[in-house]
Amino acid sequence: MSTAQRYLRFAREEVRGRSPAYEALARGVAGDARLLGLIDELPAPKRQPNLLLASARFLGAPAEDAARFLSWTVRHWAEVRETMLARSTQTNEAGRCASLLPLLALLPPPLALIEVGASAGLCLHPDRYRYRYDDRPPLGDGPVVLDCRTNGLVPLPARLPSVVWRAGLDLDPLDVRDEETVRWLECLVWPGQDDRLTRLRAAIHLTRQDPPSLVRGDLNTSLPDLLAAAPKTATVVVFHSAVLPYLTPAARDRFTATMRALPVQWISNEGSPRLPAVLSRLTVPLPENRLTFLPALNEQPLAMAGPHGEWLHWLSPGATPPSHA
Template sequence: MDTAERYRVFAEREVRGHSPAYEDLARAVAAAPGLVGLIDELPPIKRQPNLLLASVRFLGGPWDDPAAFLAWTVHEWERVRATMLARRTQTNEVGRCAALLPVLASLPEPLALIEVGTSGGLCLYPDRYRYQYDDRPAVGPADSPVVLACRTDGAVPVPERVPRVVWRAGLDLDPVDVRDDEALRWLECLVWPEQADRLERLRGAAGMARREPPELVRGEAAEALPGLVARAPRDATVVVFHSALMPYLEPEERDRFVATVRSLPVRWVSNEGSPRLPSVLARLGRPPSPDRLAFLPALDGEPLAMAGPHGEWLDWLG
């Protein structure tokens, strides 16, 4: 799709009902040929709505008035452009752990976790968060600074406890150090306006990670992964997992990454938007509804569920 359509789809399928401000801004951008033309001068991977909107907020631009947003962004385009080229959309959404937990808890313990596209590594701590699935008894440490609520449908295998994790490491082209105030401010700007709950759990998870920083490795997914897997404890189940990584890989990079994961002695847990992993989508018994954006939590390429992009709901298949 072209850039204008991309922003319209973002407004209609991703932020509608979640961020009225971003819905209005995305529609305004889609209807502004001058700004769309500027965006089209960027590399394709840098034209993402989230990246533009977060960059304007990071620079102190207006976000609650579409006309003011358009005027400011065009006037300050060189600064906005430089920020978009220098930064990445590294939304470190810990809510996705609610979609991952039932899959991780089904694997033999102890676990050694490797997250690809880890950003600040906040999803490397699924055993440190507390989970509330519907009205079931809560799972996870009672004193956790982060509580993740998730609506469920179907026979979700909600575990009675979180799995035991003995080793964890993250891999990213540009890891985020959450101990750096500017880096953390960028992550906060990636949270959509009006979503105070997401911002609260980001800050809670970041505070925990600041006290116990995760091991983060800089590198390209397919190239660096084998070496990281080789470092994992041999007496643990090594789990390579990722959420919302595929939009940032070109098709050939995606295929190379999938081939690499399948060649390694690991369990592979993916949580990607439904069209992003064609091999997983092909195994889905029924197509996702076109009316809502769905992720597909999968184990070793086999889809197990459909989930909200931020882990807010989980529908188990079968």
Template sequence: MTTATSYARFGAREAHGVSPAYERLALAVSQDDELLALLAALPPAKRQPNLLFAVVRLLGGPVEDPAAFHDYAAANWPAIEAEMRTRSTQTNEPGRCAVLLPVLATLPQPLALLEVGASAGLCLYPDRYAYRYGEQVLGAGEPVLDCTATGVSLPAQRPEVVWRAGLDLNPLDVTDQADVAWLDALIWPEHTHRRTRLRAAAEVAAADPPLLVRGDLVDDLPALAAQAPAGATLVVFHTSVLYQVPAPRRDAFAALVRGLPGHWVANEGPEVLRYDGLPEPPSGAHLNVLALDGKPLAWTRGHGQGITWFG
């Protein structure tokens, strides 16, 4: 897929109906020969829309108007390129816990959670957040994670978590203002509710920090998994992470995680982890597939705002 096509697709499938600003920007960049030429000098994995837009937001540039964005990016490209080469999209969206919860609550309790691609580890606290599925509310306190649930049996209580750990090539620290600023920059412009949610979740994590390990999802996973306490069900999980991993490495990870004790919960795009016999998706929006131990169970929205069960 060309860079132009990937930006057009991002605008039409991921940003459409979710972020008007990013929809406009993505479609404009897909037709902007000057910016496409600048992006072409970056490694393919560093050309993605989310990364470019977040870096410009981090640097204080405009993301609402495509013409202003073009002028800023062209004038400040050396600084933008330097940030894009060193950073990665580490969107740490605690709202995704709302689509993981129906699976986590059915597993033998208590749980030892190990997140691959954990960023700052905000998805390691499904037992600490409150949830609102339409009229049904589960738990109390902040943040409250809103999710539209279709065809799914909702849990009566939150899971019990006795150990939480994350593995990431570049773990982020919620007590570090610079790291939190990057997490904030990754949130799309109109999503003030997600910024509020991020800060509330960061307070939860900072009060009881998880074990975050800098490492590779294949080379370093077995040693970290071995640290999970006996008597707890190990759950290795990841959400919207593997698209950043080259396909051969992705295959090696899948083979490795299938051999670990416990369970594997994946929440990734259907083009990233492929499954046979998937039903038609409920909409044309960008959706992930929630799966348990390699068995697909549901379609989910990218920020945890909806789940449609078919398993």
């Protein structure tokens, strides 16, 4: 896939209907030969739309007008390039906990949580958020509210799971006490998504009060040591969201083989193409032209979900898969 095609797919499948500004910018980049040439000089993993757009905004690019954005980015390419090489799209979306909660509730408590690709650790607090699924009474009483539309017979728990231990693993853990780090996380929220920005800030405030343990390391080499520290009296859960796109195919295969061999519960929440074994077990069609995540327990897909936890379709009898989200 060419870089232009990648940006058009981002515009069509990820930000369409969610961030008009980003849709316009992504389409603009796809049609700008100057900027495409500069992007193509970057290492392949660094050419992603989210990283370019967030880096330019982080440096002050005008995001409200595509023509001005393209011109500004070309003129300031040296700074944009440096930022893209130094940073990663560590989007730490607490809303994804709304997709994870029903899976966590299926496991025997208490739970010990390990998040792979934890970023700042905001998703390590599923027991501390308040969930609003459709018009049901809120679940939990935390200060951060996560809204989620549902379809199907979602097995929502009567109470939040008991979490007795939590830790995160990341190549570059983010410290929410650092203001520049917080500003970067805010730039990873798409323009126009004020609800996500408000939620991010609230989740950061909660995490600052009781930050989880975050370990710097590679998921294929550092996970065993972190597992050894987990309490033996709890159900150990290794989970991740939107991490696998940043691995090479070989690293992804190695991680999959490792997870199959470990004595843990494995919850994955990745885009549909990322785990072939999960996708192959899906018995209903995916929504067309829309990025869809597949929350799965030990490689068994149990739901379809929005990338930011905004909707959840449980794969149960009697429910019709969504044509779009």
